[in-house]
Amino acid sequence: xxxxxxxDLNEPVQVTDHVQRLARRLDAELFVLHVHVPTPTTPLGVDxxxxxxxxxxxxxxxxxxxxxxxxxxxxxxxxxxxxxTMPVRPALHEGDPARVILDDAERMAxxxxxxxxxxxxxxxxxxxxxxxNTVAREAHQPVLLLxxxxxxx
Numbered sequence: 001x002x003x004x005x006x007x008d009l010n011e012p013v014q015v016t017d018h019v020q021r022l023a024r025r026l027d028a029e030l031f032v033l034h035v036h037v038p039t040p041t042t043p044l045g046v047d048x049x050x051x052x053x054x055x056x057x058x059x060x061x062x063x064x065x066x067x068x069x070x071x072x073x074x075x076x077x078x079x080x081x082x083x084x085t086m087p088v089r090p091a092l093h094e095g096d097p098a099r100v101i102l103d104d105a106e107r108m109a110x111x112x113x114x115x116x117x118x119x120x121x122x123x124x125x126x127x128x129x130x131x132x133n134t135v136a137r138e139a140h141q142p143v144l145l146l147x148x149x150x151x152x153x
Contacts, residue, residue, distance in 0.1 A: 001029070002028060002029045003019070003026065003028045004032075004033055004104065004112070004113045004114065005019045005031070005115070006034075007079065007116075008116075008131075009034060009075055009076065009079050011116045011146075011148060013083065015116050015148060016083040019114050020084060020085070024086060029089065030087075031088070031090075031104075031110060032090045032091070033100075033101060034079070034090075035093050035094070035096075035097040035100045035101065037094075037096070037097065069094070077090075098131045098138075102139060105140075106140065110141060111141060111142075113135060113141060113142070113143045114143075114146065115146070116145075116147075117132050117148065118132075
């Protein structure tokens with residue numbers, strides 16, 4: 001059996017403990033996936049050189065993006081090392097989280113996807129959408145959602 005745990009690296013320890021216990025009970029191979037969302041370019045409404053507002057620019061600094069990706073890699077490696085005592089197959093990918101999770105689940109032929117599910121207000125769901133909801137709706141395999149209580153609630 002193959003389990004995929006898709007993480008945003010913000011799950012409490014209790015969630016990763018549950019995932020690990022589940023993988024052990026099922027004698028499953030555990031894939032741990034984190035998806036880095038690329039930094040979007042920042043549009044400027046004003047030309048920084050002339051001060052005119054009719055020219056649109058987009059700022060992108062590859063060195064900044066490389067530093068962000070390296071920091072994400074470091075955080076993911078630390079997360080896996082600190083949270084899991086059993087062997088796992090870690091993967092860090094870049095892209096749209098829901099699409100990457102769904103594509104990887106198909107490509108690796110996992111039997112179940114495990115994700116944390118946070119409570120979002122109706123406004124947050126409308127404005128931001130939900131990776132978890134998209135994965136749960138579109139996955140071809142079972143999706144286990146572990147509820148997470150936000151610290152502020």
